[in-house]
Amino acid sequence: MMSPHAMEEDATNAYQSLSETTDHDDPRWAFGSGFDEVEAEITAPAPADPATLAAYCLMLGDDALVLQHRLSEWVANAPELEEEVALANIALDLLGQARVLLARAGHLTDSDEDSLAYLRDQAEFRNVALVEQPDDLDFARCIARLLVFSTWRLALLQRLEGSADPVVAAVAAKGVKEVAYHRDYAARWTLRLGDGTAVSHDRMQAAVDWVWPFVDELFRTSDAERALPGVAVDPADTREEVETVLAEVLRRATLTPPRAKPVGTVGGRGGRQGLHTEHLGHVVDELQSLARRHPGASW
Amino acid sequence: MSARGVVSEVVDPEMPMLTLADLGVVRSVDETGDRVVVTITPTYSGCPAVEEMRTDIAAALTGAGYGPVEVRTVFSPAWSTNWISEAGRRKLAEAGVAPPGPAPVRAAGPIPLTLGPAPAVRCPRCGSPATDEISRFGPTACTALRRCPSCREPFEHMKEI
Numbered sequence: 001m002m003s004p005h006a007m008e009e010d011a012t013n014a015y016q017s018l019s020e021t022t023d024h025d026d027p028r029w030a031f032g033s034g035f036d037e038v039e040a041e042i043t044a045p046a047p048a049d050p051a052t053l054a055a056y057c058l059m060l061g062d063d064a065l066v067l068q069h070r071l072s073e074w075v076a077n078a079p080e081l082e083e084e085v086a087l088a089n090i091a092l093d094l095l096g097q098a099r100v101l102l103a104r105a106g107h108l109t110d111s112d113e114d115s116l117a118y119l120r121d122q123a124e125f126r127n128v129a130l131v132e133q134p135d136d137l138d139f140a141r142c143i144a145r146l147l148v149f150s151t152w153r154l155a156l157l158q159r160l161e162g163s164a165d166p167v168v169a170a171v172a173a174k175g176v177k178e179v180a181y182h183r184d185y186a187a188r189w190t191l192r193l194g195d196g197t198a199v200s201h202d203r204m205q206a207a208v209d210w211v212w213p214f215v216d217e218l219f220r221t222s223d224a225e226r227a228l229p230g231v232a233v234d235p236a237d238t239r240e241e242v243e244t245v246l247a248e249v250l251r252r253a254t255l256t257p258p259r260a261k262p263v264g265t266v267g268g269r270g271g272r273q274g275l276h277t278e279h280l281g282h283v284v285d286e287l288q289s290l291a292r293r294h295p296g297a298s299w
Numbered sequence: 300m301s302a303r304g305v306v307s308e309v310v311d312p313e314m315p316m317l318t319l320a321d322l323g324v325v326r327s328v329d330e331t332g333d334r335v336v337v338t339i340t341p342t343y344s345g346c347p348a349v350e351e352m353r354t355d356i357a358a359a360l361t362g363a364g365y366g367p368v369e370v371r372t373v374f375s376p377a378w379s380t381n382w383i384s385e386a387g388r389r390k391l392a393e394a395g396v397a398p399p400g401p402a403p404v405r406a407a408g409p410i411p412l413t414l415g416p417a418p419a420v421r422c423p424r425c426g427s428p429a430t431d432e433i434s435r436f437g438p439t440a441c442t443a444l445r446r447c448p449s450c451r452e453p454f455e456h457m458k459e460i
Contacts, residue, residue, distance in 0.1 A: 177460040
């Protein structure tokens, strides 16, 4: 056992290392350490209209940010420790993707990742409705949503590896490797539950029925995506691939593809335009409560 | 010691049996006058160890007498477990972590689902090739959890990316 004095002198002590990070410009470690360190990539010249590119980075970033929040709700609630660790790991990957994308959007609009995550209002978020829905800690719902999301995001990211924006391209190249693991995880659980007992089958089918109405919005093309050829990917182009993968997983899991009326948009407007379901408000309130209550707090 | 040498010996905060050089995350170390610019690549997008790596690198260089240190993180090209050195693989195995096999080679077109059993991983303790996957996600972002029915020990496997 190390004496407190010896610990103080140990330069590799984790706690001391963390407190030492305050020696760079932003001491708000509690709010994320800031991506000033990836300056070389974050500050690369915009290959397109900066405001439109920033809006696009927010779409991709907010999808990841909001879903990682929903996945993090499973911490201390998962059916088994291994699944809790898995969901937390997946959330962490998505948080990492969100941070770079928000930092990029911040750089392009004279803001920063923390302000975008912690000080934006609900209507300024650009995520799709799929990610903001509460799964009510129903594991089958968690898995069904993750299956749909990661299948779609993998298809997007794979196409974005060739984006003209170096930051989007870098996030995509890194993200493809991560999200391929997420999709396999969700697909394996879908098979296990769908092709499991009568109870697990019915619950997995109910979860798929629950998530299906939110799938259609994923393929709607927003103005920002339309205005960024070579930088953005038209999500409509991913539809065939996503539907093929989902159909294959459902077939092998002995589940029936639902016929669901799409929801999540009103008059053609949805999350990409800042129009959200009521559930996002709860996510944003919880996500931002500390930062709003103690503005600029440091430790 | 050269600045590159100092940085190479800094250990990974989550896998202290490996140096950053073993892990393959050090992209460049440039000395310009009395200034040192170090560029590293995170293993995963959300890897929480990056902040500590930055701090440890700066502390090691300052401790070795180097002047102002700047540590940059770059995401591209994305890190791959193929960048872990041979020495790193040996140290992982010695510490009871099964080293990664070759990272999957991606063919053109959509990435296929992998729903079958994971590739065989040899137990780092007893060498048995017949081990089971407990979870694809382990205690750190880069490892999976496995167990060995022969020696009845659980172990971590660094997964291929």
